[in-house]
Amino acid sequence: MFTFLKNSKGLLGMNARNLSYIRPNNLQGAIHLANNKLRSKEALFKAGIPVPKIYGVIRNRKELEVFKWDDLPKSFVLKPNCGSGGKGIKVIFGQKKDQSWVSTEGGKMTIKDLRNHVMDIFEGFYSFSGASDIAFFEERIKLLKILKPYSYKGIPDIRVIVYNKVPVMAMLRLPTKESGGKANLHMGGIGLGVDIATGVTTNAVMHDQLIEKTPDTKFKLSGIRIPQWKEILEIAIKCQEISKLGYIGVDIAIDSERGPVVLEVNAHAGLSIQIANLAPLKYRLKKVSGLKVKNEAHGIRIAQDLFGGEVEEEIEDISGKQVLGIIETIKIGIMNPEDSGLGIKNEEIGKEAGIEIAKGSTRSMEPTKIPLSRGELEEIELKAKIDTGADRSSIDEELARKLGYEKVIDEFKEVVKDLEIENNVTKEILDEKIKDKLDKWGDDFDTVVIKSSHGVSYRLLIKMNIELSGIKLISKMSVTDRSHLEFPVIIGRRSLGRFLVDPSKKTRAVFGKDAK
Amino acid sequence: MSNIIQLIASQGVSIETIYLILALPFVATLIAAFRQLIGVKSFGIYTPLVLTFAFWAIGIKYGIAIFLVIFITGTAVRYILRNFRLLYMPRMAIVLTVISLAILALLAVGGYLNKTGLAATSILPILILITLIEKFISTQVEKGFRTAAVLSIETLVISIACYYFIIWDIFKNLVLDHPEYILLLFVINIFLGRWTGIRLSEYLRFREVMKNVDK
Numbered sequence: 001m002f003t004f005l006k007n008s009k010g011l012l013g014m015n016a017r018n019l020s021y022i023r024p025n026n027l028q029g030a031i032h033l034a035n036n037k038l039r040s041k042e043a044l045f046k047a048g049i050p051v052p053k054i055y056g057v058i059r060n061r062k063e064l065e066v067f068k069w070d071d072l073p074k075s076f077v078l079k080p081n082c083g084s085g086g087k088g089i090k091v092i093f094g095q096k097k098d099q100s101w102v103s104t105e106g107g108k109m110t111i112k113d114l115r116n117h118v119m120d121i122f123e124g125f126y127s128f129s130g131a132s133d134i135a136f137f138e139e140r141i142k143l144l145k146i147l148k149p150y151s152y153k154g155i156p157d158i159r160v161i162v163y164n165k166v167p168v169m170a171m172l173r174l175p176t177k178e179s180g181g182k183a184n185l186h187m188g189g190i191g192l193g194v195d196i197a198t199g200v201t202t203n204a205v206m207h208d209q210l211i212e213k214t215p216d217t218k219f220k221l222s223g224i225r226i227p228q229w230k231e232i233l234e235i236a237i238k239c240q241e242i243s244k245l246g247y248i249g250v251d252i253a254i255d256s257e258r259g260p261v262v263l264e265v266n267a268h269a270g271l272s273i274q275i276a277n278l279a280p281l282k283y284r285l286k287k288v289s290g291l292k293v294k295n296e297a298h299g300i301r302i303a304q305d306l307f308g309g310e311v312e313e314e315i316e317d318i319s320g321k322q323v324l325g326i327i328e329t330i331k332i333g334i335m336n337p338e339d340s341g342l343g344i345k346n347e348e349i350g351k352e353a354g355i356e357i358a359k360g361s362t363r364s365m366e367p368t369k370i371p372l373s374r375g376e377l378e379e380i381e382l383k384a385k386i387d388t389g390a391d392r393s394s395i396d397e398e399l400a401r402k403l404g405y406e407k408v409i410d411e412f413k414e415v416v417k418d419l420e421i422e423n424n425v426t427k428e429i430l431d432e433k434i435k436d437k438l439d440k441w442g443d444d445f446d447t448v449v450i451k452s453s454h455g456v457s458y459r460l461l462i463k464m465n466i467e468l469s470g471i472k473l474i475s476k477m478s479v480t481d482r483s484h485l486e487f488p489v490i491i492g493r494r495s496l497g498r499f500l501v502d503p504s505k506k507t508r509a510v511f512g513k514d515a516k
Numbered sequence: 517m518s519n520i521i522q523l524i525a526s527q528g529v530s531i532e533t534i535y536l537i538l539a540l541p542f543v544a545t546l547i548a549a550f551r552q553l554i555g556v557k558s559f560g561i562y563t564p565l566v567l568t569f570a571f572w573a574i575g576i577k578y579g580i581a582i583f584l585v586i587f588i589t590g591t592a593v594r595y596i597l598r599n600f601r602l603l604y605m606p607r608m609a610i611v612l613t614v615i616s617l618a619i620l621a622l623l624a625v626g627g628y629l630n631k632t633g634l635a636a637t638s639i640l641p642i643l644i645l646i647t648l649i650e651k652f653i654s655t656q657v658e659k660g661f662r663t664a665a666v667l668s669i670e671t672l673v674i675s676i677a678c679y680y681f682i683i684w685d686i687f688k689n690l691v692l693d694h695p696e697y698i699l700l701l702f703v704i705n706i707f708l709g710r711w712t713g714i715r716l717s718e719y720l721r722f723r724e725v726m727k728n729v730d731k
Contacts, residue, residue, distance in 0.1 A: 009724050013715055016712035024673065087658065119603075271718075278724060
């Protein structure tokens with residue numbers, strides 16, 4: 001019982017929120033502005049914050065009579081200006097041939113239905129105080145592809161609580177079937193806790209209960225990486241400065257074209273965010289209270305240092321490099337079977353797929369980033385050893401054959417068979433002897449002389465498309481017999497320029513597979 | 517009985533009246549405590565207060581019965597009227613009309629079944645109960661049926677608790693003997709107004725969070 005009471009200390013309850021945070025920090029004028037969506041939108045827009053476009057405003061019955069419904073686009077959102085908690089919001093996502101629209105709550109909406117809804121808004125059904133209200137039409141945010149599986153019809157948004165210019169806690173809110181395509185939690189939306197340092201989701205709640213998967217589609221909810229996270233935090237802090245609310249909840253959606261867009265600012269941000277994050281809010285608010293925060297970047301840094309999750313993610317942020325473990329799952333592109341053996345066409349395939357392979361002397365072996373996805377090229381996935389002791393990456397001969405390089409490997413073996421390889425032999429001397437073949441194979445193939453404790457070996461190098469920890473590289477892999485070794489592929493230093501290696505890190509992908 | 521009370525009573529004011537006036541601030545404080553300490557929300561302070569004194573006037577049994585009749589009829593009529601697209605005031609007037617008829621029917625049935633207690637009750641508290649429906653309906657429209665139903669049940673629970681509080685003899689004697697205790701309410705309410713602790717309901721709501729707090 002005592003630990004129970006002690007644990008509750010950092011919790012932010014309704015009483016403390018109202019008395020200790022809203023009352024002293026959110027002055028009446030600022031609250032008024034925040035509650036008026038059109039006015040706060042205008043203030044944010046003037047300050048250069050991206051907000052959804054307005055298609056039209058209807059202030060009274062007279063304006064309703066003359067409103068040009070035909071000018072409305074196929075999808076839009078109809079909102080009451082002073083509504084709260086998502087009440088009275090109609091999300092329209094399509095138009096039928098007979099000019100009627102379709103709303104996310106299901107069902108057709110004719111002009112008459114929309115008119116009636118606007119009338120209800122006028123009556124003040126959805127406004128804070130029940131006072132009469134005005135209605136407006138707003139741009140519907142275009143759903144980001146990576147969030148599509150998690151959202152039912154509506155648009156997910158990100159709630160960030162900012163206090164004293166520090167983003168103290170954040171939550172991703174997903175619309176569900178129950179919430180009628182709206183992301184509000186008390187209407188049945190899902191709230192996902194977000195690691196403030198990285199923008200990766202942690203826990204999920206629905207109706208204040210912890211859940212693991214989306215109720216409708218059964219997708220796992222933790223581990224979603226929210227894109228443009230730093231930008232989102234920066235925008236949230238700016239919103240606090242503009243709105244002059246000391247304690248603010250900023251709702252931001254990510255538009256697939258425009259990026260982060262501020263939906264609204266809230267003076268009375270709810271407390272469920274604590275459940276989604278499984279973290280008490282008061283504890284965090286107390287920590288940042290009184291700090292002198294210089295600018296947005298400083299505020300973000302404070303939040304990341306104080307409330308961030310994993311350390312390795314922070315290293316990635318600081319260095320701009322991905323952290324790899326000793327064993328990583330990689331993808332290797334399969335050579336187009338039509339060109340197998342001829343081997344010359346690989347670059348042309350690359351061009352078709354939108355890949356630009358850097359040309360240059362054989363000495364420039366720095367991995368090149370592939371600008372476009374190689375959607376057309378097939379690839380295989382396997383575990384590779386990250387070996388900082390090796391200069392080059394190498395691949396098992398058998399595997400390289402399976403990847404479509406059989407003919408070239410056979411030809412190489414054939415010509416090399418008769419070569420004398422002495423200790424002081426150089427690549428140039430050997431290359432000269434097999435020049436015909438090298439010219440025939442083209443730019444994707446090269447050779448290398450490797451000196452090791454076992455002596456000197458002359459190996460074939462193949463330029464391969466690999467994907468390591470989500471980053472696409474072109475790596476020259478030396479072909480050798482690794483059949484007696486555990487890993488068919490090792491990744492050497494030349495391919496690791498953009499990474500840091502942490503021997504203690506275990507990759508999630510490796511774990512995930514082993515667990516199965 | 518305290519001297520002041522005796523003095524007022526000697527001027528022809530009934531003890532009942534004096535008691536109810538003195539009890540009102542206690543009930544109001546109790547409702548405030550319910551909100552701030554326990555987290556039972558209810559519809560503001562007016563609705564549970566009026567409901568408490570209506571129960572006191574009508575009797576708890578008939579009071580609850582009438583409350584339920586009003587609530588159920590009001591909700592049903594609202595649902596029927598939804599398809600008619602009427603403006604707020606006329607719509608509410610129709611709801612009140614149907615409820616009035618329902619109460620009239622209830623009184624008639626009561627009389628027929630010889631439940632004289634119902635017929636004998638004063639009409640003013642019943643009228644006040646009827647008007648409370650506006651609060652319920654407007655909450656249903658604004659916040660949805662679920663929230664409105666929860667708030668209504670919470671209001672009912674608070675009112676019943678307050679009802680048993682004011683019919684409690686020990687409390688009654690205490691107030692009439694020591695009306696100066698009313699000054700204590702200032703202290704209690706200042707404390708409640710500054711209380712930033714966690715409400716009882718929040719312990720329940722955030723139990724998962726507390727389980728996960730290390731240190």
